[in-house]
Amino acid sequence: MTANSWTIAAARDALRKGEISAVDLTMSCLTAIDAGDGLNAFVHKTPELALEQARAADLRLKAGDAPAMCGIPLGIKDLFCTKGVPSQAASNILKGFKPEYESTVTAKLFDAGAVMLGKLNMDEFAMGSSNETSCYGNAVNPWQRKGSNVQLTPGGSSGGSAAAVAADLCLGATGTDTGGSIRQPAAFTGIVGIKPTYGRVSRWGIVAFASSLDQAGPMTKSVRDAAIMLGAMCGHDPKDSTSADLAVPDFEAALTGDVRGKVIGIPREYRMDGMPAEIEALWQTGIEMMRDAGAVVRDISLPHTKYALPAYYVIAPAEASSNLARYDGVRYGHRAKLTAGDGITEMYEKTRAEGFGPEVQRRIMVGTYVLSAGFYDAYYNRARKVRALIKRDFEAVFADGVDAILTPATPSAAFGLGEMSDADPIQMYLNDVFTVTVNLAGLPGIAVPVGLDQQGLPLGLQLIGRPWDEAGLLNHAHVLESRAGFVAKAEKWW
Template sequence: MTALNALTIAEARDGLRRGDFSAREITDACITAIDAADALNAFVTKTPEKALAMADAADARLKAGDAPAMCGVPVGIKDLFCTEGVRAQAASDILRGFKPPYESTVTRRLWDDGAVMLGKLNMDEFAMGSSNETSAYGPVASPWRRRGDNRPLTPGGSSGGSAAAVSADLCLAATGTDTGGSIRQPAAFTGIVGLKPTYGRCSRWGVVAFASSLDQAGPMTKTVRDAAIMLQAIAGEDAKDSTSAPIPVPDFEAALTGDVRGRRIGVPKEYRLDGMPAEIEALWAKGRAMLADAGAEIVDISLPHTKYALPAYYIIAPAEASSNLARYDGVRYGLRAELQPGDDMTDLYERSRAEGFGAEVKRRVMIGAYVLSAGYYDAYYLRAQKVRTLIRRDFEQAFDAGVDAILTPATPSAAFALGEVGGDDPVAMYLNDVFTVTVNLAGLPAISVPAGMNEAGLPLGLQLIGQPWGEAALLNDACALENAAGARPRPGAWW
């Protein structure tokens, strides 16, 4: 029998309804797995007592016949989501010890459906990073290792704790957020499914903001079906978030027929980068062949402004970050620096922010303040917004021409070792987002699906990009790709 913590959401739901096991038993199995996996540094706040109480409440609902799909399912929550009475620090010292007196809409919807909170998950500070190395809690180690190499690998970022926890079977699923690829890139690095919904599909209320026009919450799961089930629970309009859309939420799981006959899948030539590793090119070709064999029509398309996406993103996102992070001043909550004799309020603000923010956050805040400053706004920020419009138009023209979805690599490489990328050249780290940022700039849904392994035994993912509000069709395309790729890869437990 499969270990209870290794179940998928769908398997747990069906087993709970049949009475094969209880929510408390699944939760106990996850708590045991979490306690044995401290070497991963995935969970930064454990809530076992709360989890068991929530599991008992879920068992009562199951016994009464009032059991939504997520009822009794133990999940991990990215530290960016506010959780009432439980630390939400965004992996930053500036929010050290902050316990929100309210619940984010996404987590509230999960708890209303009977899901169980196991704790809070590590991440890059304020979601700024691609390797989970900027966290105030320290880096997360991937549950994967290269064959014959014991160096710890990155699980990706910023949702690295979520990806590692799901991949290592510490929880059945986890929440993530995606501003430029922070769900899809770590999902690809760890062999799980990561779905970034259409901007506005899920409420951002109660999620600590990085870049408000780009951020979107989404599920990180073991299978495409699980992503559909979890998205169903967290999606929908929210009066507390003016950017959430009054769009009906379809039955995403019901759309998973796996039939993609007649679907037109676009392959953009601009995603063929100079120096792309052969294993990524081979995976992409494999993905095209798998979808074609399933009955889809593969068509070559052009997204001509793709080459401008990365520089535009790294102007817009830091600009919004500098604005959003201006509120953290050390006065009402979080870290407050010690004042010296003669210091004034300006000294308090400056010292608190200098001590509370990490190097990457400071870098992006300064970049953002610069591009928004007088004399540079038009030259940088306004021009980047015009490029964003052109990128969105590229996608619109492709979809208007009859393309149903777009297939690309999810990442430019497999997972790399901690400390291997970046260093004195942060731009090298930013290049990890080259295949994902276009989706956020255009506000589209996209999903990363594990589709193969490299020669070193590490998982590789493919990305499918869908039409606005087309998550149901996108999930079905992903289901066909998942079926063709076979069973999801599983890491060997070294921890």
């Protein structure tokens, strides 16, 4: 078992005991990354920076004051600004952009001694559920269907992060989640992904998609790893006005494995028409596992769930159209070549037409439309009201004594690349059906791998927690993980 396949917890313990150096651990990952080019997960490799950070981590480890993440090699989603390293949000419009500053999340991870192996593939501006909108080309899922070599999606938008962790190219990765972009790819690749409560992790220095929904979180090989990495990413940041000034609990210490008497809610609205029998059966298995662990399972109602997708696909594009107005070819990034007689308007038009891909253009158009004078009340304002009702549904359930909510993470296992992208975009948007409510309500949610489908592909369940109760949520997930005993790995073909 090579070091790159270790968990963060195992690597931390080995580093502290001196059984391996951070440099050797990093080299193990760099070797795997070079051998893993077929997955197209890493799009900007930073081996020199990684080894420099690893050497610094080894000095801290020798001195004996090393935090848990010290010397741990990570992949960073291309949405996070990293000083002096290309940060493109997988878009041609940011080609050549190297920030002069570090995002708060990456700065916190580096302060904790973590090592950056490179930047990871993603959907352009985090818009997509399959990693097929990237200017770098598709990221590929390391898993394949039994007896088939059809390339599958790793999910989106954090597809490169999911593929890299699942294929053991890194020990953990950062992701961002606006409507399910950490939890859906985690479920598709058999790993753990947590979206924290809105405001728990700073958004400063992360390229914005929809500012009231975006939240960064860790993507890891186990729940314990997620707890360790999340602890390093959280904390109040005065540079982000939505960052919560709350103490960061010891998430790892919260993993007691005891959920006796805790109430797990099962929302009846999540039993969708046409849901595959395998997902239904997996959900039932998860319910039994929590019940066997001593939790009380209770049916609950979240009546406004059916309006979540339409509300999300009004609010998110509206915020995106506003956030993406800054990419105009003036200050940074791509600028179109102009012909004689072109003025500033032509420069804007040509730059944005060349720089943005079709999905981003579609969402900017939708967002501009729903914010326009004649339609603002009919669409945007109505969606905001629906969002408030969705949030109230969750508040009522938690006020009634429910500790966590158990649902499917995705409506299916990973699908083939190209299988959905040519169809109606709404088919793709339906991938977010179980995850968007959590973003609309600002709640924490986690995806945990629980089993394999008939084709040998991983399937995950989602747990939704009370606001600011990531500690309790991680403990529930830890119980689900240990009961499920999911240890399957993708067979190496790349």
